Amino acid sequence: MNVIVTKDFCETCDVVAKMFFELISAKPDAKLGLATGTTAEEMYPLMVDYFKKGKLDYSKVRTVNLDEYVGIPKTHEQSYRASMDRWLFDSVNIDKENTFVFDAQNENEVPKTIEEFYKRLYEGGNIDLQLLGIGANGHVGFNEANADFLTAGAHKEALTPGTINANARFFDRPEDVPTSAITMGLRDILSAKKIVLAAFGKSKAEAISGLLSDDNITTKNPATFLKLHHNVTVVIDRGLAGLAGYKG
Ligand code: GLP
Numbered sequence: 001m002n003v004i005v006t007k008d009f010c011e012t013c014d015v016v017a018k019m020f021f022e023l024i025s026a027k028p029d030a031k032l033g034l035a036t037g038t039t040a041e042e043m044y045p046l047m048v049d050y051f052k053k054g055k056l057d058y059s060k061v062r063t064v065n066l067d068e069y070v071g072i073p074k075t076h077e078q079s080y081r082a083s084m085d086r087w088l089f090d091s092v093n094i095d096k097e098n099t100f101v102f103d104a105q106n107e108n109e110v111p112k113t114i115e116e117f118y119k120r121l122y123e124g125g126n127i128d129l130q131l132l133g134i135g136a137n138g139h140v141g142f143n144e145a146n147a148d149f150l151t152a153g154a155h156k157e158a159l160t161p162g163t164i165n166a167n168a169r170f171f172d173r174p175e176d177v178p179t180s181a182i183t184m185g186l187r188d189i190l191s192a193k194k195i196v197l198a199a200f201g202k203s204k205a206e207a208i209s210g211l212l213s214d215d216n217i218t219t220k221n222p223a224t225f226l227k228l229h230h231n232v233t234v235v236i237d238r239g240l241a242g243l244a245g246y247k248g
Helices: 009-026 038-052 080-087 107-122 161-170 186-190 202-212 222-228 238-243
Strands: 002-006 031-034 062-065 067-069 129-132 155-158 180-183 195-199 232-237
Touching: 002 009, 002 238, 009 031, 009 038, 009 129, 009 195, 009 232, 038 080, 038 195, 062 080, 062 107, 067 080, 107 155, 107 180, 186 222, 195 202, 195 222, 202 222, 202 232, 202 238, 232 238
Parallel strands: 002 232, 031 062, 031 129, 129 195, 195 232
Antiparallel strands: 067 180, 155 180
């Protein structure tokens, strides 16, 4: 695992945005695996900047997003579709037809959106670069920590009370916070050619420590499954590296 320790969160965003910049510059029709969360949110403006300065052309870029809530419409401002449109897609010259975010407001739409996902995931080659954040419990996408098992493929996942609680800040009323989501499974994430995981903040220290301190894999910290991949870069700032006990 490659680990990049930055001086602060700003530099973490710079490093990740630069990886996407270099990829798209070298391969204009690159397939990007994208993520949501506040960490990703702070990085997307830099990807928009590259476009505005005329340094990047997104016209042939294809994207697949990691996950999406079940139970809220895609027009809801907290849906990951609306967030991606707002943070990135609406500000660059990407063809929205080439972007995919799971779409299942109702339970019965889950199989159809998963079918479409697999078409997008494998059509024309695997994801070139998959961006990941990490939950406090080590979740990647919405593959929640579980004492017994994880699910390999794309699936609907019940969110843990901790995750629901962490997401509550984005919704007006507690009863509005989604309790389930669709997510890529670990097999789908690991099918990317290259993965970059960016994390920030002390709540992630334990999960990052589990990822970097040994070679063990556990369903209790889903991010540890990234140890099975040959090309993963973890980008964390000095503060988080210290809290996670990472010495380099
Ligand atoms: C949500 C997303 C995850 C992401 C996490 C990180 O839970 N579903 O894919 O890893 O947010 O959140 P943040 O960057 O806000 O800490």
